[in-house]
Amino acid sequence: MFGKRRNIALLIPNMLACVHKTGKPQISGWEGNAMDTMTEFREVVDQPYAYLQKLKGQTGKKMVGYVCSYTPEEILLAAGAHPVRFFGTKEQIHLADSHLQSYSCSIVRGVLEEGLSGRIGFLDGMIFPHTCDSIQRLSDIWRMNIPFGFHLDLVLPVKLNTSSARDYMTDVLRKFQNDVGRALGVNITDDDLQKAIGTMNAIRQSIRDLYEIRSQYPHLLSGADLYTLVRASMMMDRERLAGMLAETAVKMKAKAAGEKPDASLKRIILVGGMCNHPDIYPLIEKAGGAVVWDDFCTGARYFTELVAGGDDPVAGIAERLIRRVVCPAKHAGLDRRAKHILRLVREHNARGVIFLLFKFCDPHAFDYPDIRKSMDEAGIPVLLLEMEDPLPGEGQLKTRFEAFLEMV
Amino acid sequence: MSEVNSDKEKRKIKSEKKMRDIMTAYYIDAKMARQNNKKVAWITSGGPVEPLIAMDVIPVYPENHGAMIGASKMGVDLCEKAESMGYSNDLCSYARSDISCATVNGGPIGGLPEPDMLVCCNNICGTVLKWYEVQARYFNIPLFIFDTPFCHTEYTKEAKRYVERQIEEYVAFLEGACGRKMDQDRMKDVGRISFEGQKLWQEVLDTAVHKPSPMTAFDAFFHLALIVTLRGTQQTIDYYQGLLAEMKDRIHAGIGAIPREQYRLLWDNLPIWYRMKWLSQKFAEHDACLVADTYTSAWCGAMKYIDENKFLDSMAEAYSRIYLNIGVDEMAKMVIAMIDKYQVDGFVLHSNRSCKPYSLGQFDIQRIVEKERNIPCLMIEADMVDERSFSESQVSTRIDAFMEIIKDRKRT
Ligand code: SF4
Ligand code: SF4
Numbered sequence: 001m002f003g004k005r006r007n008i009a010l011l012i013p014n015m016l017a018c019v020h021k022t023g024k025p026q027i028s029g030w031e032g033n034a035m036d037t038m039t040e041f042r043e044v045v046d047q048p049y050a051y052l053q054k055l056k057g058q059t060g061k062k063m064v065g066y067v068c069s070y071t072p073e074e075i076l077l078a079a080g081a082h083p084v085r086f087f088g089t090k091e092q093i094h095l096a097d098s099h100l101q102s103y104s105c106s107i108v109r110g111v112l113e114e115g116l117s118g119r120i121g122f123l124d125g126m127i128f129p130h131t132c133d134s135i136q137r138l139s140d141i142w143r144m145n146i147p148f149g150f151h152l153d154l155v156l157p158v159k160l161n162t163s164s165a166r167d168y169m170t171d172v173l174r175k176f177q178n179d180v181g182r183a184l185g186v187n188i189t190d191d192d193l194q195k196a197i198g199t200m201n202a203i204r205q206s207i208r209d210l211y212e213i214r215s216q217y218p219h220l221l222s223g224a225d226l227y228t229l230v231r232a233s234m235m236m237d238r239e240r241l242a243g244m245l246a247e248t249a250v251k252m253k254a255k256a257a258g259e260k261p262d263a264s265l266k267r268i269i270l271v272g273g274m275c276n277h278p279d280i281y282p283l284i285e286k287a288g289g290a291v292v293w294d295d296f297c298t299g300a301r302y303f304t305e306l307v308a309g310g311d312d313p314v315a316g317i318a319e320r321l322i323r324r325v326v327c328p329a330k331h332a333g334l335d336r337r338a339k340h341i342l343r344l345v346r347e348h349n350a351r352g353v354i355f356l357l358f359k360f361c362d363p364h365a366f367d368y369p370d371i372r373k374s375m376d377e378a379g380i381p382v383l384l385l386e387m388e389d390p391l392p393g394e395g396q397l398k399t400r401f402e403a404f405l406e407m408v
Numbered sequence: 409m410s411e412v413n414s415d416k417e418k419r420k421i422k423s424e425k426k427m428r429d430i431m432t433a434y435y436i437d438a439k440m441a442r443q444n445n446k447k448v449a450w451i452t453s454g455g456p457v458e459p460l461i462a463m464d465v466i467p468v469y470p471e472n473h474g475a476m477i478g479a480s481k482m483g484v485d486l487c488e489k490a491e492s493m494g495y496s497n498d499l500c501s502y503a504r505s506d507i508s509c510a511t512v513n514g515g516p517i518g519g520l521p522e523p524d525m526l527v528c529c530n531n532i533c534g535t536v537l538k539w540y541e542v543q544a545r546y547f548n549i550p551l552f553i554f555d556t557p558f559c560h561t562e563y564t565k566e567a568k569r570y571v572e573r574q575i576e577e578y579v580a581f582l583e584g585a586c587g588r589k590m591d592q593d594r595m596k597d598v599g600r601i602s603f604e605g606q607k608l609w610q611e612v613l614d615t616a617v618h619k620p621s622p623m624t625a626f627d628a629f630f631h632l633a634l635i636v637t638l639r640g641t642q643q644t645i646d647y648y649q650g651l652l653a654e655m656k657d658r659i660h661a662g663i664g665a666i667p668r669e670q671y672r673l674l675w676d677n678l679p680i681w682y683r684m685k686w687l688s689q690k691f692a693e694h695d696a697c698l699v700a701d702t703y704t705s706a707w708c709g710a711m712k713y714i715d716e717n718k719f720l721d722s723m724a725e726a727y728s729r730i731y732l733n734i735g736v737d738e739m740a741k742m743v744i745a746m747i748d749k750y751q752v753d754g755f756v757l758h759s760n761r762s763c764k765p766y767s768l769g770q771f772d773i774q775r776i777v778e779k780e781r782n783i784p785c786l787m788i789e790a791d792m793v794d795e796r797s798f799s800e801s802q803v804s805t806r807i808d809a810f811m812e813i814i815k816d817r818k819r820t
Contacts, residue, residue: 099771101789103498103761108768130558133534137768139560140736144772155557155567158530158537164577165555168570172557175566331537331553334545360498362764366538369494370545386496 037244038225041232048235052084053122055237062124062184065149067111067138068131069297069327070156072173072317074307077196077238078188079180081124085234087298088276089113099141105360106388107273108134115146125150125183130158132329132363150183152176159331160322170318177314193313199242203233204303206245211293211300213252215348218290219262220255223281230299265290266405269344271371272356273364274298277391280356280401287401292348295341301325328363337367338374345380352381352408359388381408418663421627423651430647431633438466438521447524447586450543452536453636454706455529456554456578456727458602458719461640462595463582466521469637470539473520474502477509478681478793480516487794489514500762501793503539510546523547525585527578529554531733533765552581556728560735563728571724579720599719602640606708608648609635613708615655616699617750620664621672622655625698626688627665629679635707670695671814674746676702676773677758677766678792683800690804694811700750702743706731709742736769740776747781754814755785762791784817786810 044051056063061082066073069085076083088110095116096109114120126149128139143151154176157165181188207230214221229248233241266289274296284291294300305324307316325340326332345353353375357364368384375382383404391397441448449460453471460467477483483501489508491497497504505515513519526549528540537553544551554574557567579590612631615622623631631651638644658664673691675698680687691698710730715722731739747755755777760767774785786806791797 100768101759101761101770104764104768133764134768136534136558136560137736137765140769141772143560143735144737153558153560155560155564157557157570158534158555159553162577164570164573167573168557168566171566171569172564175564328538329534331541334541334551357496359496362499362535363538365496365499366503366535366542368496370542372494 037248038228040244041228041236044232044235045228048084049119049122051235052082055082056122059237061237063122064125064127064180065120065123066127066129067107067135068129069302070129070131070321070330071127071154072176072321073238074193074196074200074313074317075173075177075180075188076127077199078192079184079186080192081180081184082237083234084123085298086111086114086120087231087274091117091119099145100138103360104134104138105358106276107358108138112138112141115142118148121148123149125152127152127154129154130156131327132361134360134362152179152183156321156330158329160326161332166318166322169322170315173314173318173321190313193317197307197313197316199238201306202242203238203245204306206242206249207233207303209249210245210252211303213249213256215292216261217256217259218265218267218292220252220259223285223291224278227275227278227281230302234298234302262290264288266352266408267292267348267350268405268408269341269348269350269353270294270296270299270356271341271353272296273358273361275356277356277387279391279394280397283394283398283401284354284405287398287405289352289401289405292350293344295325295337295344297327301327328367335374338371341371342374342378342380345375345378350380352383352404354404355382355384357384357386359386415667419665419667421623421631421651421654423647423654424630426647426650427631427633430638430643434638435517438468441466441521448521449525449527450520450523450540451527452529452532452540454532454727454730454732455527456575456723458598458640458723459579459582459590459595460527461602462598463586463590465525465582465586467637468520468523470506470520470543471502472633472637473509473515473517474505474793475679475681476517477505477515479684481682481795482515483682483793484795486514487796497794498761500533500535500539501791502762503535503542505793507539507542507546510543523549525549525581526551527554528552529556529727531556531727531730533732533763535764550581550585552578554578554727556733559729559733559738561738563725567728568724571728572721575720575724595720596717598640599723600716601642601645603711603714603716603719605635605639605641605644605648606711606714608645608652610705610708610711612648612652612655613700613705615652615659618659619672619751620662620666620669621697621699622658622663622665624665624688625675625701625704626679626684628701628704629684632704632707639707664697666692666695666697668695669697671754671811671818672697672699672750672752673754673756674698674700674702674743674750674752675756675758676743676770677760678703678763680758680788680790680798681792682795683790683798686800690807691811694807694815696754696811696814698756699752700746702731702739702746705746732765736772737776739769740773743773743777744780747777747783752783753818754783754810756810757785757787758792759787759789760792761789761797762793784810784813 064076064081065084065086073083088107093113096112157168159165268289268291305320307320310316326336447465449465451467457467486505486508490504509515526540528536530537634644710726713726757770
């Protein structure tokens with residue numbers, strides 16, 4: 001049943017061809033079109049730069065990169081820009097080595113490598129939200145060495161649970177709104193912001209719907225496909241994406257209507273920074289597991305919480321960043337993350353938790369023992385995989401997943 | 409033989425003993441806090457300690473403790489213990505050794521006195537936030553986070569407002585924990601004394617401008633302890649006045665820190681605590697004196713932002729703009745200023761696995777220094793506490809090669 005990568009693909013409309021002809025999405029054209037939506041997502045993920053350059057050429061939008069899920073994409077969208085999340089590099093590291101020691105994580109090295117190589121020279125700017133110590137220094141090194149595009153720091157609060165931190169969050173987002181406007185030479189209005197909030201809320205809600213469906217019927221949506229879809233979401237034209245995802249969610253709901261949950265699957269939750277290795281999903285699935293939820297910044301931490309409506313859009317965005325599932329580089333209390341993961345396990349009826357942690361990622365490494373303890377106390381089996389680039393061989397991974405899944 | 413000994417005796421800094429006595433008394437006092445009805449706060453090395461002193465809370469510094477653990481070569485053992493608790497060996501070795509030490513009361517002084525509260529200021533790193541969260545859970549005590557937004561290129565007015573509000577919150581936190589109001593006059597005094605102490609510490613470090621330098625960076629690493637732990641107390645002022653006088657005497661008497669100072673070097677990053685003696689001998693054998701460093705000056709580097717008469721108000725900016733809370737290019741500027749001030753012939757960078765905010769960016773600083781001042785630079789890969797990341801033979805060879813380059817340059 002698993003490994004049928006096209007499951008979702010069969011269901012989803014393709015709108016690309018229509019867009020190019022008419023300039024706006026047309027849902028009606030999807031049936032019978034050979035190029036399906038999943039293929040489009042896959043293409044974006046496989047060849048992101050080709051996609052982005054094409055998008056830039058066609059729309060004239062400014063391409064603005066970012067490196068952390070606390071980036072308020074709404075503000076970039078409202079400025080008429082196109083936000084692009086960077087995840088590292090697929091290439092060998094050559095150039096970043098002369099700026100970063102071996103003990104920086106592969107994300108930071110990878111992003112710098114992409115910048116130094118000029119492969120992403122089409123970017124008009126790059127945003128560095130304050131996250132961990134490594135991203136903090138990456139921002140400086142980027143500013144000092146990358147000739148193209150503007151560079152903006154977004155120095156968010158590190159604690160989120162006081163009223164002064166909340167006010168600072170709003171203050172600093174307003175400053176960011178001005179900075180972005182200045183860098184792009186536009187005036188960002190509240191109307192622009194409200195519209196962008198609507199788009200982002202729709203995207204987040206649809207991804208959430210798909211996650212919920214996957215949690216109920218994991219056999220309908222492979223881990224690798226959902227991975228591809230979420231990744232593509234952080235790179236594709238958001239307006240168009242919002243339509244595609246809504247449609248996909250509708251189709252998936254329809255498909256799920258007649259289904260029964262597969263009780264034989266061992267339900268697993270993944271926890272970590274992000275996953276840059278889609279290959280692990282089929283390995284888990286082949287071993288009898290099914291990923292039913294995650295706590296990744298390129299996963300559930302990205303789409304949970306919507307911006308609430310209100311007169312002050314920036315305050316609304318700030319409020320969402322305060323309330324959303326917290327990342328370990330921020331402080332929202334001493335047990336927020338352990339409790340959250342426990343709740344996920346219960347809500348999704350999971351039988352085990354797999355931690356995928358990047359080597360040299362301090363915030364996650366500091367949290368791990370405490371969360372692990374909470375899991376142990378609740379009798380939830382845990383597997384820790386420390387990810388170095390490159391990953392251990394497939395055989396070794398397979399053995400570890402099999403051994404773990406046998407145990408849960 | 410006796411000549412060697414008397415030379416050593418001559419160069420020995422006499423204040424050292426007093427320093428050891430003060431620190432011993434301080435730790436005994438801290439350990440007796442409970443009996444004496446005093447409260448103990450653990451605080452990060454860059455944290456605002458003055459309000460604690462004004463409230464008669466005894467500040468204790470896990471990082472200073474980490475340094476002692478490193479210097480007494482007990483780091484590997486405690487780090488391994490932390491690793492067995494699930495903490496990755498890539499984490500800061502101060503954090504690792506403190507986290508495990510708290511559970512076994514090990515280390516050179518049998519563990520730190522238990523805290524009543526924790527004060528964490530993230531102006532040095534994000535590591536301390538996570539580390540103090542761990543300790544707040546372990547001891548189940550209140551944690552105050554003093555959040556100083558990073559100043560990549562500027563100290564924004566938004567940050568200013570936020571940090572200033574936190575000073576009020578901090579005072580309220582302490583008043584709550586101690587069950588009494590802060591005495592504002594006392595606070596003012598402590599602020600003035602802290603400022604005075606920082607000024608004196610800067611003056612002590614400044615004596616190294618003299619050739620030959622009366623002290624080395626290794627001495628500074630040792631004498632630093634008071635400005636870190638007892639900043640804001642009269643004792644610190646008295647001590648540094650004595651030390652300053654001794655340095656001035658040495659300058660008058662022409663006593664250098666090493667027998668033949670031919671070459672002057674600048675050190676970057678934390679010390680390698682478990683190899684201090686070895687390193688200082690190694691450089692001295694090459695007639696090289698490490699006259700200054702970027703680390704010990706961090707405790708007086710933000711003085712220009714302090715208004716000694718309005719300490720509490722001006723503290724927001726001073727604590728936000730310390731050396732580790734600014735951009736790499738800004739750090740490079742300060743390095744260049746030190747190169748000029750101390751007239752150094754070479755720059756030694758400790759690439760410290762433990763400390764990402766200090767170390768990531770060093771390659772760029774090195775390039776800037778090479779370009780703007782054209783002096784040889786050496787990067788040593790190590791860790792401040794965890795000896796497993798140190799290869800003596802490799803470092804030794806690299807220092808020899810580096811010193812050859814410096815000697816060559818000086819000859820021509
Ligand atoms: S949070 Fe972790 S994985 Fe992400 S950039 Fe920082 S160190 Fe790397
Ligand atoms: S050594 Fe670096 S990472 Fe560790 S506590 Fe100090 S500043 Fe933070």
